[in-house]
Amino acid sequence: MTAERESHMNNEHAISVNNVGMTFRSRDGEDTTVLKGLDFHVEPGQFVSIVGQSGSGKTTLLKTISGLLEPTEGHVLVKGRPISEGLKDIAMVFQGPVLLPWRNNIDNVLLPLEFRGARTNESRGYARELLEMVGLGDKAERYSYELSGGMQQRVAICRALVSHPELLLMDEPFGALDAMTRDSMNFEIQRIWQTTGCSILFVTHSISEAVWLADRVVVVGDRPGRIVADIVIDLPRPRGKEHRFSAAFSDYATEIESHIGVTTGIS
Numbered sequence: 717m718t719a720e721r722e723s724h725m726n727n728e729h730a731i732s733v734n735n736v737g738m739t740f741r742s743r744d745g746e747d748t749t750v751l752k753g754l755d756f757h758v759e760p761g762q763f764v765s766i767v768g769q770s771g772s773g774k775t776t777l778l779k780t781i782s783g784l785l786e787p788t789e790g791h792v793l794v795k796g797r798p799i800s801e802g803l804k805d806i807a808m809v810f811q812g813p814v815l816l817p818w819r820n821n822i823d824n825v826l827l828p829l830e831f832r833g834a835r836t837n838e839s840r841g842y843a844r845e846l847l848e849m850v851g852l853g854d855k856a857e858r859y860s861y862e863l864s865g866g867m868q869q870r871v872a873i874c875r876a877l878v879s880h881p882e883l884l885l886m887d888e889p890f891g892a893l894d895a896m897t898r899d900s901m902n903f904e905i906q907r908i909w910q911t912t913g914c915s916i917l918f919v920t921h922s923i924s925e926a927v928w929l930a931d932r933v934v935v936v937g938d939r940p941g942r943i944v945a946d947i948v949i950d951l952p953r954p955r956g957k958e959h960r961f962s963a964a965f966s967d968y969a970t971e972i973e974s975h976i977g978v979t980t981g982i983s
């Protein structure tokens with residue numbers, strides 16, 4: 717076993733981002749460095765939010781962690797292993813639910829298992845349990861066009877959870893929802909996280925959502941994207957609405973705003 721491999725195996729972090737950089741080259745040969753020198757870890761079972769200005773590279777970072785993009789510098793380890801070996805432990809949720817309209821909801825949830833040839837007799841029962849957990853047990857045989865946007869996003873979350881991922885990467889998953897649905901989805905994801913014990917990396921534009929959900933908020937600065945703050949959120953759990961109005965909450969939000977460079981008040 718090589719020394720490098722051995723050090724990977726001894727690494728206990730759920731995610732380890734090591735000096736990651738990403739430079740895109742355009743067709744005319746011009747280089748744009750989007751991420752530079754990113755270093756941070758996510759511990760098993762942690763909920764980490766990522767915030768930053770639009771275009772600072774948050775989605776690019778999530779794509780390098782999920783293995784959709786290979787960083788041009790540095791490397792990412794998932795549970796101490798190179799990303800290519802850890803893919804089955806990771807699931808991703810995007811801003812839009814992207815459900816297949818010709819499949820009913822339970823069959824949409826089962827899709828990742830089918831892709832991997834891992835669907836078993838028990839899978840359908842588990843998919844149904846997940847739909848029940850998010851309050852959609854009675855909608856299992858319905859189609860996505862029969863559901864509201866928030867319900868569709870809950871189906872997409874079940875689809876991400878069906879393969880028992882240890883790591884959930886979420887890219888502005890509630891960005892397209894109205895404020896009330898978003899609030900209830902915030903409660904939902906907190907509950908799911910506490911039930912499953914998975915680690916979550918959660919990109920959002922909303923500072924209040926970031927603070928309310930997370931154990932830590934990582935702030936990405938732009939041009940090029942790099943970590944400008946990594947703030948531990950020391951608020952009790954489970955978190956209720958009252959925490960959003962506490963002085964401590966407001967102090968965290970103000971601190972994060974100052975790192976992002978916005979002064980628009982809590983959003």
Ligand SMILES: Nc1ncnc2c1ncn2[C@@H]1O[C@H](COP(=O)(O)OP(=O)(O)OP(=O)(O)O)[C@@H](O)[C@H]1O
Nearest residue numbers: 740741748750768769770771772773774775776777
């Ligand atoms: N494949 C690519 N080729 C060239 N440039 C890219 C590519 N993907 C992303 N970029 C550029 O990288 C920068 C960061 O994009 P990214 O989508 O990661 O930012 P973001 O922080 O997620 O933005 P937003 O908050 O608006 O979603 C942008 O300037 C974008 O144009």
